[in-house]
Amino acid sequence: MTATDTGIARHAVRVRALSEGGGEGAGSGRLAHWAGESNRTAAVNVRLDAFHCTLAKVRAVTPLQREMLAGRAAVAADDQFARWIMHFANNRARHEATEVSVDWDSPAALPEGVRNAITHSFQRFELGEGGDGEHLLRKAARCSPAQQEALRLLVVEEQQHSELFARGLQHLGASTLPGHWSDRVFTRLRRILGLRTELALFLAAEAVAMPYFVVLSRSGPDDVIRAVGTRIALDEEHHLAFQIDQLRLGFAATPPAGRALVFAVWWCVAVGAGTVLAIDHRAALRACGLAPRSYWGSALRSFRRAAAAALG
Ligand SMILES: [Fe+2]
Ligand SMILES: [Fe+2]
Structure with missing residues (x-):
């Protein structure tokens, strides 16, 4: 077991502890479950399902009852986002603990083909993760302050990811790209969407990217790449x-x-995103020992689990 594997295992224990203690949203428990980790989130899910059943009955009740239920829903949602704000705040310490053990200035002694493959991949991700989130946060202007703050902290972490890819590129002796047409198209598409649709698009993009990030962390060609x-x-x-x-x-x-209709459309988007990633990052996938076709299957399974959880 490598030091990275040990780090992941330690983090998994912390994630499980947080999930069992209710320290984060219900979804994190489900993800831990997908990763094969035992957890006690079933009770949380039952409570959440009951809450959703209540929401589904809202149209059958009086205006006063509807107002009361909406108030309870808002309180429950705010409570959930307050926990996420705490998670993002605590995550800074986890970031530092991971990064302090990495020798970022070590030279990358990699075969030319591997270096080029990872460089190409990191340049694409550095652009994709680097948005300022201005439009997303503007769309969230009508959300509660807790949800807006949680979204702002999410955007900050995404910007840190862009910086991490830039650090990886520096380690590889490569520079970042000034821009790429695919990133510009994706950004324009996101701007014309509503908040919920944009979040759904994010979920598809990140769910299909997860198997790539995991293989990078476990089988990346050197310590710095694995740390990223x-x-x-x-x-x-x-x-x-x-x-x-x-x-x-x-x-x-x-x-x-x-x-069902949402899932059908969403599935098409995920298939497209997974296919683009499998083709565009195929050399990096192979450099980490994962065949693009295998990645593609994992990406769609990852998306299916995420979408099923989101659609309840
Ligand atoms: Fe993300
Ligand atoms: Fe990210």
Whole structure:
């Protein structure tokens, strides 16, 4: 077992402890469960399901009752986002603990093909993770202060990911890219979407990227590359859980037929995103010992689990 594997195992224990203690959103427990970790989130999920059933009945009650239920829902959501704010705040210490053990200035002694493959991949991700989140936060202007703050902290972590990829590029002796047409198209698309749709798009993109980040953390070609993968994979696991928590609230009142339609459209987006990543990052995947076709299957399974959790 490498030092990175040991680090992941230690973090998994901490994540499980947080989930069991209710220290984070319900979605994080489900993700821990997908990773094969035991947890006690079933009771939390039952409570959440009951809460969603209550929301589904809202149309059948009087205006006064509806107002009371909406108030309870807002309190429950705020409580959930307050826990996420705490998670993001505590995550800074975890970041420092991971990063302090990495010799960022060590030279990358890698074969030319491997260096080029990881460089190409990191340059794409450095751009993709580097948005300022201005439009996302503007769309969230009508959300509660707790949700807005949680979203702001999420954006900060995404910007840190961009910096981590830039650090990885520096280690590889490569520079960042000034821009790329695919990133510009993705950014324009996000700007015309509503908040819930943009979060759904994020969930698809991050769920399909997760298997890549995990293989990077476990089988990246050197310590620095593995450290970048580890930092990002651990954060993204929580980002998925955070987005699932928000989307569960967003889709709470959507009837089953509507959810089926959402899933069908969402699935097409995920297949597209997974295929683009498998093709564009195929050399990096192979450098980490993962065949692009195997990655593709893992990516779609990852998305299916995330979408199922979000659509409840
Ligand atoms: Fe990220
Ligand atoms: Fe993320």
